[in-house]
Structure formats: structure tokens, C-alpha cells
Amino acid sequence: QVQxxxxxxxxxQVGGSLRLSCAATRHTFGTYAMGWFRQAPGKEREFVAAxxxxxxxxxxxxxxxxxxxxSRDNAKNTVFLQMNSLKPDDTAVYYCAADTTSxxxxxxxxxxxxxxxxxxQVTVSS
Numbered sequence: 001q002v003q004x005x006x007x008x009x010x011x012x013q014v015g016g017s018l019r020l021s022c023a024a025t026r027h028t029f030g031t032y033a034m035g036w037f038r039q040a041p042g043k044e045r046e047f048v049a050a051x052x053x054x055x056x057x058x059x060x061x062x063x064x065x066x067x068x069x070x071s072r073d074n075a076k077n078t079v080f081l082q083m084n085s086l087k088p089d090d091t092a093v094y095y096c097a098a099d100t101t102s103x104x105x106x107x108x109x110x111x112x113x114x115x116x117x118x119x120x121q122v123t124v125s126s
Contacts, residue, residue: 002026002098002115009094009120012086020081022096022117030074033099033106035113036081038092045110049081053103086124093119
């Protein structure tokens with residue numbers, strides 16, 4: 001069982017930045033691929049970014065490309081999502097997720113992630 005806890009969300013103005021963190025409870029964190037997803041009210045959950053087990057490969061959605069960066073610190077069992085130039089459309093609950101079966105992948109498909117955090121709210125005000 002992997003427990004994931006997100007933090008770093010909040011209220012930010014348009015054009016601002018946030019750094020989300022997701023801490024994992026298992027010492028085997030360094031063997032998982034990790035992803036960030038988000039869900040806005042009335043919309044389906046969507047892929048934001050992913051990183052493979054050693055940080056050597058990343059992927060991001062077109063909607064955040066150039067404005068975001070995913071990274072990880074395996075020594076601290078933590079994955080990060082840096083979001084810059086935030087827009088009102090970035091308002092959502094952000095979830096981190098662990099893919100424990102395909103460590104080399106950076107999947108954009110939510111059903112390939114077995115464990116999920118509880119989410120952290122990001123609200124961008126205009």
C-alpha cells in the first residue's frame with residue numbers, strides 16, 4: 001500500500017506561481033513512476049505531468065507545457081509540480097498518483113496509476 005499526501009495548493013492570482021508537493025510513505029518510492037492530474041468542477045480528471053522512476057523522463061500536457069515542471073527527490077520520497085504563469089483555467093483539485101508497475105513510463109492515462117492522493121485545491125483568481 002502506498003499513501004500519497006499532496007500539499008502546496010492555495011489561492012493565487014493570475015500570472016502567479018505555485019509549487020505542489022506530494023510525499024509518499026513507502027521507502028520504495030524511488031521505484032515508481034509518478035503523475036499529476038487535475039479535476040475542475042464539472043469536468044473529467046485530466047493529465048498534467050508525469051515523471052519516471054529516476055527522473056530521467058518526463059511528460060506534460062499541452063495545456064501546461066512551457067509553464068510547468070515536474071521533478072522528484074527520491075531521497076525525500078517526494079514529487080513536485082512547479083506551475084508558473086497560472087491562468088483561471090488552471091483552477092482545479094490537483095492529485096498525485098503512483099504507477100508501481102511501469103517505472104519507466106510517463107503515462108497520461110489515469111487508469112494506469114494504482115495509488116492516489118487526496119488532492120490539493122488550486123484556485124487562480126483573475
